[in-house]
Amino acid sequence: MMKGVCFLVTVALLALASSLASASDPSPLQDICVAISDLKDGVFVNGKFCKDLKLASADDFFYYGLHIPGNITNPVGSMVTPVNVEQIPGLNTLGISMVRIDYAPYGQNPPHTHPRATEILVVLEGTLLVGFVTSNNENRLISKVLYKGDVFVFPIGLIHFQFNVGKTNAVAFAGLSSQNPGVITIANAVFGSDPPIDPDVLTRAFQLDEDVVKDLQSRFWWDNN
């Protein structure tokens, strides 16, 4: 009997371990796999087309311009400059990318999630109130004020935000555990979907008057990404 229980526990742990192992982009099965759209110069590796190794060059692994501040003159007062597989095709299959984020005074990177990546953020300038919320049942806010040099982690899939609580511009850089992390900005997705979600759904879900929901749905939801 005990032996049977031990076996079941072992199977459960192995299943958990294997699901954890596949929680981010798969490990690369080759040295490099530069993404291309024209198959003429491609070879078939690991289910994806990769540029012929002989044709890969330093520029496939290079991006210029992350010292340039993003334009923060917009409704949310922040701008994300992404450097992922779209900007660096050599990131293909490598499971990593980065961003620069600029914030105006009291600007914010509004509540959003990355469906495919954990994020680790470092503040270079300014003071940021940051936080993330754990999933339902608890919905606990884990939050902190960050200063220059501070580092904070936003776990994969969880809703998180950064708010510049200082009187000067702020700058942060972040690494993300996916070549293509994805972004879902909560307000934009819920109130700015195309076509709109039936207002009756949002009225009840958010415990709002229908007029408020229709007003929110009529607004323009700025995307800072």
Ligand SMILES: *[C@@H]1O[C@H](CO)[C@@H](O)[C@H](O)[C@H]1NC(C)=O
């Ligand atoms: C920044 O964005 C604003 C609003 O879209 C625009 O008016 C302005 O010209 C932009 N500034 C720069 C430096 O591109």
